[in-house]
Amino acid sequence: xxxxxxxxxxxxxxxxxxxxxxxxxxxxxxxxxxxxxxxxxxxxxxxxxxxxxxxxxxxxxxxxxxxxxxxxxxxxxxxxxxxxxxxxxxxxxxxxxxxxxxxxxxxxxxxxxxxxxxxxxxxxxxxxxxxxxxxxxxxxxxxxxxxxxxxxxxxxxxxxxxxxxxxxxxxxxxxxxxxxxxxxxxxxxxxxxxxxxxxxxxxxxxxxxxxxxxxxxxxxxxxxxxxxxxxxxxxxxxxxxxxxxxxxxxxxxxxxxxxxxxxxxxxxxxxxxxxxxxxxxxxxxxxxxxxxxx
Amino acid sequence: xxxxxxxxxxxxxxxxxxxxxxxxxxxxxxxxxxxxxxxxxxxxxxxxxxxxxxxxxxxxxxxxxxxxxxxxxxxxxxxxxxxxxxxxxxxxxxxxxxxxxxxxxxxxxxxxxxxxxxxxxxxxxxxxxxxxxxxxxxxxxxxxxxxxxxxxxxxxxxxxxxxxxxxxxxxxxxxxxxxxxxxxxxxxxxxxxxxxxxxxxxxxxxxxxxxxxxxxxxxxxxxxxxxxxxxxxxxxxxxxxxxxxxxxxxxxxxx
Amino acid sequence: xxxxxxxxxxxxxxxxxxxxxxxxxxxxxxxxxxxxxxxxxxxxxxxxxxxxxxxxxxxxxxxxxxxxxxxxxxxxxxxxxxxxxxxxxxxxxxxxxxxxxxxxxxxxxxxxxxxxxxxxxxxxxxxxxxxxxxxxxxxxxxxxxxxxxxxxxxxxxxxxxxxxxxxxxxxxxxxxxxxxxxxxxxxxxxxxxxxxxxxxxxxxxxxxxxxxxxxxxxxxxxxxxxxxxxxxxxxxxxxxxxxxxxxxxxxxxxxxxxxxxxxxxxxxxxxxxxxxxxxxxxxxxxxxxxxxxxxxxxxxxxxxxxxxxxxxxxxxxxxxxxxxxxxxxxxxxxxxxxxxxxxxxxxxxxxxxxxxxxxxxxxxxxxxxxxxxxxxxxxxxxxxxxxxxxxxx
Numbered sequence: 048x049x050x051x052x053x054x055x056x057x058x059x060x061x062x063x064x065x066x067x068x069x070x071x072x073x074x075x076x077x078x079x080x081x082x083x084x085x086x087x088x089x090x091x092x093x094x095x096x097x098x099x100x101x102x103x104x105x106x107x108x109x110x111x112x113x114x115x116x117x118x119x120x121x122x123x124x125x126x127x128x129x130x131x132x133x134x135x136x137x138x139x140x141x142x143x144x145x146x147x148x149x150x151x152x153x154x155x156x157x158x159x160x161x162x163x164x165x166x167x168x169x170x171x172x173x174x175x176x177x178x179x180x181x182x183x184x185x186x187x188x189x190x191x192x193x194x195x196x197x198x199x200x201x202x203x204x205x206x207x208x209x210x211x212x213x214x215x216x217x218x219x220x221x222x223x224x225x226x227x228x229x230x231x232x233x234x235x236x237x238x239x240x241x242x243x244x245x246x247x248x249x250x251x252x253x254x255x256x257x258x259x260x261x262x263x264x265x266x267x268x269x270x271x272x273x274x275x276x277x278x279x280x281x282x283x284x285x286x287x288x289x290x291x292x293x294x295x296x297x298x299x300x301x302x303x304x305x306x307x308x309x310x311x312x313x314x315x316x317x318x319x320x321x322x323x324x325x326x327x328x329x330x331x332x333x334x335x336x337x338x339x340x341x
Numbered sequence: 342x343x344x345x346x347x348x349x350x351x352x353x354x355x356x357x358x359x360x361x362x363x364x365x366x367x368x369x370x371x372x373x374x375x376x377x378x379x380x381x382x383x384x385x386x387x388x389x390x391x392x393x394x395x396x397x398x399x400x401x402x403x404x405x406x407x408x409x410x411x412x413x414x415x416x417x418x419x420x421x422x423x424x425x426x427x428x429x430x431x432x433x434x435x436x437x438x439x440x441x442x443x444x445x446x447x448x449x450x451x452x453x454x455x456x457x458x459x460x461x462x463x464x465x466x467x468x469x470x471x472x473x474x475x476x477x478x479x480x481x482x483x484x485x486x487x488x489x490x491x492x493x494x495x496x497x498x499x500x501x502x503x504x505x506x507x508x509x510x511x512x513x514x515x516x517x518x519x520x521x522x523x524x525x526x527x528x529x530x531x532x533x534x535x536x537x538x539x540x541x542x543x544x545x546x547x548x549x550x551x552x553x554x555x556x557x558x559x560x561x562x563x564x565x566x567x568x569x570x571x572x573x574x575x576x577x578x579x580x581x582x583x584x585x586x587x588x589x590x591x592x593x594x595x596x
Numbered sequence: 597x598x599x600x601x602x603x604x605x606x607x608x609x610x611x612x613x614x615x616x617x618x619x620x621x622x623x624x625x626x627x628x629x630x631x632x633x634x635x636x637x638x639x640x641x642x643x644x645x646x647x648x649x650x651x652x653x654x655x656x657x658x659x660x661x662x663x664x665x666x667x668x669x670x671x672x673x674x675x676x677x678x679x680x681x682x683x684x685x686x687x688x689x690x691x692x693x694x695x696x697x698x699x700x701x702x703x704x705x706x707x708x709x710x711x712x713x714x715x716x717x718x719x720x721x722x723x724x725x726x727x728x729x730x731x732x733x734x735x736x737x738x739x740x741x742x743x744x745x746x747x748x749x750x751x752x753x754x755x756x757x758x759x760x761x762x763x764x765x766x767x768x769x770x771x772x773x774x775x776x777x778x779x780x781x782x783x784x785x786x787x788x789x790x791x792x793x794x795x796x797x798x799x800x801x802x803x804x805x806x807x808x809x810x811x812x813x814x815x816x817x818x819x820x821x822x823x824x825x826x827x828x829x830x831x832x833x834x835x836x837x838x839x840x841x842x843x844x845x846x847x848x849x850x851x852x853x854x855x856x857x858x859x860x861x862x863x864x865x866x867x868x869x870x871x872x873x874x875x876x877x878x879x880x881x882x883x884x885x886x887x888x889x890x891x892x893x894x895x896x897x898x899x900x901x902x903x904x905x906x907x908x909x910x911x912x913x914x915x916x917x918x919x920x921x922x923x924x925x926x927x928x929x930x931x932x933x934x935x936x937x938x939x940x941x942x943x944x945x946x947x948x949x950x951x952x953x954x955x956x957x958x959x960x961x962x963x964x965x966x967x968x969x970x971x972x973x974x975x976x977x978x979x980x981x982x983x984x985x986x987x988x989x
Contacts, residue, residue, distance in 0.1 A: 084731040086738075135918055142731040143677055144917050147871070150679060150864060151913035158906025166903060265903060269860055273742040276735045284732075311750040318743040325728055325736065403818065429820035437818070443811035446804075454808045455819040456801065464802040464829075513820050 051184030056302045058187055062195040064298025066256055069198040070271070071278040071290040072205060073249030079222035079285045080242035083133055083145040087152040088250055089268035089275060091121060094156050095254020096263045097164060103171050103258075110171055110258050111197070117251040125247030128152075129240040153268060161265035168264045176260070194256035201252045202291065205245070209287070218242050222285060270314070274301075277317035281324045293320075356381045356548065357402070357433070357517055362411035363572075364397055371397040373572030374411065379517075379565075384539060384549040386559045386580075389569030390593055395552045396438060398569065399521055403435045404428040415517070430457065434515030438522050438552075440503045444495035448486065451494050451505055452477040455512035480508040484538065500531045507538065517548040524555040536562050560584065568592060630879065638784045642777040651776040657889035658783035659845050663862070664869035664881035665790045666837030671867065672875035673803065674830050675810035676726070679863045680737035681838050683744045686857035687714050688839025689846035690748065690755060693763035703766035707843040714839030715832055722831040726824065729813065741858050748854035760853040763846045779848040786844060787882070790837050794878055797833075806830055838866075861906075865892075868913045874923025883924060888912070 070092060077085040095117050099110035132152075136144045178189040209215040220228035221238045229235050257263070278297060282289035297317055304313040358378040364371050372394045379385045387395050400406040402413050404425040412421045420428055429435075443451050456473050458464075481487035484504040489497060494505060503523065510518055523539070524532045536558055543549055553559050559566065560580040567577040570592035576583055583589055645651040667681050691710030695701050701709065725736045748755045755761060767775060797803040805826050808816035817823045846852055856862070865888060866881075873884030891912075895905040920927055 082731075084735060132914075132918065137921075140921070143675075143734070144921060146679075146731050146734045147677065147867065148914055148917045151910045151917065153910070154861075154864065154906050154913065155910030158903040158908075158910060161903025162907060269742065273739055277739060280732065280735060309750070311746050315743055315746055318739045318746075321736070321739050322724055325732075326724060405814065405818070424822070424824075425814075425817040426820045426822045429818060435818055437815065441812055441815040443808050443815065445811060446807060450804060450807075454804050454816070454821070458801065458805065458820055458822070464800065466801045468799055468801050468804040509819060 052306065053303075054183055055185035055187070056306055057299060058182065058185055059191070060299030060302030061295065062187070062191045063302055064295035065195045065198040065202070066253055067274065067278060067294035067298045068291040069202050069205075069249050069256075070253045071275055071282065071294045072202060072287050073246040073253070074275055074279050075282070075285060075287050075290045076218075076222075076242050076246035076249075078279065079287075080218065080239040081129065081133055081145070082142050083149065083243075084142065084276070085149045085246065086146060086272060087149040087156060088246070089271035090153040090156040091124075091247055091250035092254045092257060092271060093263060093265070093268045094160060095121065095251045096258035096261070097160055097169070097254075099255045099258035100169050100171050100263060101164070103173070104169075110173070110255055111193075114252065114255050117255065118248050121247040121251035122244040125244035126240045128247070129243035133243070134236075153272070157265045157268060164265075166265055168262045170262045171258055173259070188260060190260040194259050197252060197256045201249065205249070205287075208245075214238075214241065218245075274314065274317040277321040281320050355379055356416050357550070358414050359398075359402065360412050360414070362398065362401055362408050362413065364394075364401055364406060364408050366397075370572050372401060372408065375569075375573045377567060377574055379548065379550055381548050382543075382546060383564040384543050384551065384562055386563035386566045387550060387552045387569060388554075388556070388559055388566060388583075393569040393592070394572035395569050396521060398572075399435075399519060399550075399552055402428075403433060403519060429513060429515070430459065432514075432516045433519060434510035434513050434517070435519040436503075436506050436510055436521055436523065438525065440499065440506050442494045442497075442502050442505050442509070444493070446494055447490065448481065448492055448494055448497070448505055449474070449477055449490040452480055452508045452512050455509040457513055477508075477512060480511050481505075483511075484508045485534070500527050503527055503531070503535070507535070511542075515547070517550065518542070519550045519552075521552050522554060523551060524553060524558050532558060627878075634882075638780075642780050648773045648776060651773060651780065653889075653893045655776055655780050655783060655848060656893070657886060658780060658787060659841060659848075660865065660869060660889045661882045661885035662783055662787050662790065662841035662844070663838055663866050664873075664885045665787060665794065666834055666841060667866040668870045668875055668881045669790075669794065669797075669834035669837065670830050671834075671870055672877075672880070673797065673806035673810065674827055676729070676733050676827065676831075677867060678737040678834075679734055679860065679867060680739070680741035681834070681866050682857070682859055682862035683737075683741040684714055684718075684835040684838035685842035685845070685862060686741075686744060686748065686852075686854070687717065688842030689763075689852050689857050690761065690842075691839065692843035692846045693761045693852055694754070696764055697761070703764070703847055707840070707847060710843045711836050711840045715836040718832045718835040719828070722828045722835075726827050726831065737863075738860065741860060741863060745854055745858040748858060755854070756852075758854065760851055763850050763852060765850055766847050775848075779844070783841075783844060783848075786837075786840060791878060791882075793833070798878065802826065802829070861909075864909065864913065868909065868916065870923075871921070872912070872916050872923055874925035876922070877925045880923050880925050887924075 070088065074085055074088050077083045077088070095113075098117055099113045102108040102113045103110045132148060133141075133145055136148065173190070175189050179186045180189060180192070181187075207215075209219060217228065217233045217238045218241070220231070220233055221235045221242070225235050228238075261267075274297070278293045279290050281297065282291070282293035297320060300316050300320075301313050304316055355378045358376075360376055362372055362375045362377075375394075375398055377387075377398075387398070389395050397406065401408040404420070404423050404427070407422045412419055414420070415428070415431055415433060418431065420431055423431075443454065446454070450468075453469060453473055478487055478490065481490055484507055486497070486501050486504050486508070489501065494502065497505060507520075507523075520539075523535050527535070532555065539549055539551070539562060551559070551563065563580060565577065566580050566583040567574050568583055568586070568589050569575070575592055576586045576588050578586070641654055642651060645654060663681070663685060667678065670681075671677055688710050691713050692703075692707045695706035695709055696703055699706070721740065725733060725740070728736060749758055751757065752759070765775070767778065770778065797806070805816065805821045808819070808821060809823050809826060813823055842857070869884030869888045870881040871884070872887060873880030873882065875881075888909075891908065892905055895908055899905065916923070
């Protein structure tokens with residue numbers, strides 16, 4: 048492996064890791080506020096990518112502009128999903144049943160996408176699609192940089208929202224200790240709904256970023272949800288910083304392994320990490336919440 | 342060490358004791374080097390202010406939590422860190438703080454499930470043998486809910502569920518029973534009923550260890566009281582002696 | 597319930613025990629009738645099937661029933677929901693195919709051996725996966741099938757990779773319809789074996805222990821049930837039968853592709869079928885498999901190769917989870933009970949019984965129940981988290 052190839056893999060890994068981090072943050076939000084493992088997260092990601100592709104190829108709009116519609120739309124869907132569906136589940140079996148319910152939603156979306164736009168692979172063609180820049184001999188596509196920038200900005204915004212707003216405070220309180228949050232007057236139900244919406248908004252952002260330089264097809268979401276779930280378990284369920292670190296580490300790992308092993312085998316790093324985590328530390332490496340219970 | 346029981350006239354035998362038992366949760370020493378000796382054949386009570394580590398101690402003894410250091414000895418065997426089911430087989434039965442039953446199984450099955458299980462052959466045995474059903478029914482009669490044997494356990498009132506949990510524990514023929522707040526959330530007349538059940542069973546030779554907040558119950562029931570504070574016993578003795586111990590007042594009032 | 601045993605309680609029970617015994621007898625009769633009907637249907641179906649397509653659809657549905665029933669050894673008894681059981685199906689199918697291809701074993705010897713291989717693989721995987729519960733277990737199960745998909749796609753030299761694997765037919769001389777017919781009976785026999793085992797476990801001490809794990813694992817452990825070993829045994833049984841169903845499928849279908857064998861969709865069908873029928877019931881997965889299987893075939897006929905069956909599957913699964921988590925069989929039973937002659941619920945019955953007992957018993961029992969009313973009122977609030985679901989529905 049030459050130095051520039053190594054550097055290129057490293058950079059690509061970081062860029063990919065940024066997207067993973069954003070999406071894993073979304074998954075962590077659902078889990079944090081509702082103890083829900085949202086299997087449909089990646090399906091919404093693919094849906095957003097399809098919407099961006101549709102807007103670009105049929106309506107001629109730049110995919111980034113679709114964010115204006117998809118982010119609020121997904122936010123609303125998320126709130127409604129929590130209010131109308133997740134809340135209906137019995138508390139005793141919430142975590143388990145929510146897995147099945149969101150799994151069902153994932154199937155539904157996958158089927159719908161395939162039904163409306165067909166099962167063939169799609170890809171956005173932009174004027175700047177083939178542009179790339181060179182950094183110390185490593186060639187990095189501009190669209191990848193844009194995608195990373197979008198993910199990084201969104202993560203930063205999410206961080207600021209969580210740390211410096213009253214809503215963020217309520218959200219963090221709800222994640223850490225729902226009963227205590229209720230006692231100090233936080234309407235945890237409402238906060239949970241908004242947290243859910245926020246989580247789904249990350250799927251809209253991530254999907255748009257994804258659409259810039261990925262080939263998309265309806266069943267693509269399975270290739271995302273597996274690694275994402277591995278990331279949140281490795282990062283410690285419920286911990287957003289943990290998820291972000293795990294995302295970067297595993298993203299870089301995957302990218303580096305791709306060179307000697309090829310794409311298929313490189314993906315297994317996530318599952319290896321997942322099993323190792325469960326064997327060694329069921330509560331995850333970075334966060335504090337016990338995976339065992341959920 | 343800790344205050345010696347002044348009831349020294351009667352010889353004290355112990356089948357269950359801990360030495361230096363310690364459990365740390367994220368820097369907090371929930372149980373901190375606890376040396377506790379329970380009196381065999383007696384009703385032992387474990388009291389102490391909230392957060393004094395009683396329940397963690399309880400869980401360490403019954404194997405639900407693995408202690409960080411220290412030993413638990415039962416009938417001269419080291420049972421530290423053994424799986425809960427192995428500790429149950431050794432002869433320690435326990436109840437849970439917020440009573441736990443199997444909500445969607447029948448009352449009778451809730452008791453039958455607790456039958457002693459040893460070896461592979463017991464796996465293949467039918468779930469309801471005549472002898473076991475008879476025994477389970479007798480236990481239900483004993484706790485007074487035999488008329489409900491075919492109801493689903495979740496349809497029972499909370500108090501009835503507590504009695505059911507006790508019947509389940511008894512099914513395993515434990516010689517030591519640990520009860521975590523048996524009177525919690527239960528109305529006074531039922532507390533009386535539970536209290537007399539404990540006394541009856543104790544008279545038949547069962548050792549009890551009770552974690553309880555209801556001081557009236559503790560003082561009227563127990564032979565030996567151990568007071569916990571900050572993860573270790575600070576005083577022990579007969580109810581009278583403990584009640585007049587200044588350290589106990591201090592722990593409770595936080596002087 | 598033989599023998600009202602304990603002399604203490606006998607007088608009261610004599611009057612009240614009639615209803616449960618009656619119910620269990622009626623249930624027994626219903627089960628026997630259902631079994632006879634099922635046997636007759638299975639027996640005449642191949643002859644009655646108008647064409648080879650219907651016959652092959654019958655084989656597919658039976659294979660679904662096998663997978664859903666084998667899934668239920670784990671999902672139904674212990675409550676551990678595995679969405680990745682397709683992994684075992686694929687391992688059984690590929691195991692059979694590879695053993696025939698590389699070792700030249702007779703088809704059914706290879707099939708049985710593949711079952712053994714699956715059982716052996718289950719042990720380490722089970723020990724790892726069963727360290728976690730609930731949703732984490734679901735995640736692990738999904739991850740497991742995704743890994744195997746990657747491995748079987750990537751390891752082309754051994755598994756045939758994306759090109760698939762052709763499994764030689766066990767009966768090369770048979771005409772296609774007869775081939776279907778033979779496998780229809782083979783799948784039926786496999787299913788029957790599973791149902792008998794399920795029934796046996798259900799009434800064993802092992803089975804009641806598993807059900808206790810489903811209800812409250814910590815409590816079960818505290819009562820002396822070695823939960824880890826119990827779960828592991830259930831997992832091995834479940835995985836092995838799923839593998840055997842997969843191997844049978846490989847011998848029948850003759851062509852394997854990682855995409856279909858190690859698909860999340862197949863695993864989700866198992867969950868959907870079992871939940872739809874009712875995971876607490878012997879015949880629940882079978883009922884679910886018949887409904888979902890027929891539905892899938894109809895969808896494929898109506899909508900061809902579109903992805904619409906995914907929409908329908910997702911919708912159905914969501915509806916089951918939201919409105920019928922206990923499945924069709926309990927819902928039907930509740931319906932029958934409601935319209936049946938004796939409409940009293942358990943609670944009402946016990947309340948009546950209680951009053952009677954209190955009157956009759958006078959002192960001994962009465963002291964226990966004197967405070968019941970107060971206690972109900974006092975404690976019911978804490979109890980509010982566990983209202984009876986039946987009443988709500």
